[in-house]
Amino acid sequence: xxxxxxxxxxxxxxxxxxxxxxxxxxxxxxxxxxxxxxxxxxxxxxxxxxxxxxxxxxxxxxxxxxxxxxxxxxxxxxxxxxxxxxxxxxxxxxxxxxxxxxxxxxxxxxxxxxxxxxxxxxxxxxxxxxxxxxxxxxxxxxxxx
Numbered sequence: 001x002x003x004x005x006x007x008x009x010x011x012x013x014x015x016x017x018x019x020x021x022x023x024x025x026x027x028x029x030x031x032x033x034x035x036x037x038x039x040x041x042x043x044x045x046x047x048x049x050x051x052x053x054x055x056x057x058x059x060x061x062x063x064x065x066x067x068x069x070x071x072x073x074x075x076x077x078x079x080x081x082x083x084x085x086x087x088x089x090x091x092x093x094x095x096x097x098x099x100x101x102x103x104x105x106x107x108x109x110x111x112x113x114x115x116x117x118x119x120x121x122x123x124x125x126x127x128x129x130x131x132x133x134x135x136x137x138x139x140x141x142x143x144x145x
Contacts (some may be wrong), residue, residue, distance in 0.1 A: 002130075006127055006130045006131055006134070007127055008042070009126060009130075010123060010126050010130065011028075011042050011045070011046075011123075012042050012121075012135050013040065014115075014119050014123075015038050015042050015045075016034075016035070016038045016077070018112055018115040018116075018119075019034065019037065019041070019097055019108050019112075020037060020052070021111070022107075022111050022112055022115075025038070025107045025108055025111060026098075026101075026102055026103060026104060026107070027099055027100040027101040027104020027105070027107070027108075028098070028099050028100075028108050028136050029097075029098045029100075030096060030097060030099060030105050031040065031096045031097065032095070032096060033094050033095045033096030033097050033136065034097065036094075036095035037090055037094035037095075037096030037097035038093045038097075040089070040090045040093045040094045041086060041087075041090040041097070043083075044086045044089045044090060045086055045116075048082055048085055048089070049082055049086075050084050052078050052079070052082040054082070063075070070138065074087055079113055079116070079117075080110070080113050082108060083109050083112050083113040083116065084105070084109045087105070087108060087109060087112065089098065112126075
């Protein structure tokens with residue numbers, strides 16, 4: 001349970017930073033429901049990405065047997081498509097993150113997809129550090145009378 005809470009907290013903070021960074025793009029605006037938009041985006045990511053990953057694994061295995069480059073291209077395209085879908089769901093269920101125009105949708109999708117690649121590289125390390133910090137704080141509390 002603690003690991004899930006830590007992972008969710010890290011994802012929420014990272015997504016909030018990503019949305020804030022994406023808001024400098026033309027056609028992308030933050031609104032009053034920004035925190036709700038981050039929650040919706042994070043939840044949609046947890047629901048949509050695993051399904052996309054399964055589809056990528058099935059199609060990618062076939063393509064990778066022919067060409068590694070084709071499998072990587074499929075993975076990138078599926079990631080971009082999943083990000084676009086997640087942004088669409090977020091825009092429907094929240095008003096805190098708005099995207100206008102085709103250029104805004106393309107730019108936001110690419111920037112947030114790139115941020116998700118970065119997140120995938122650092123999330124395990126961040127989770128391990130946070131768990132260690134919380135574990136040490138719990139040990140100190142138990143030792144004090």
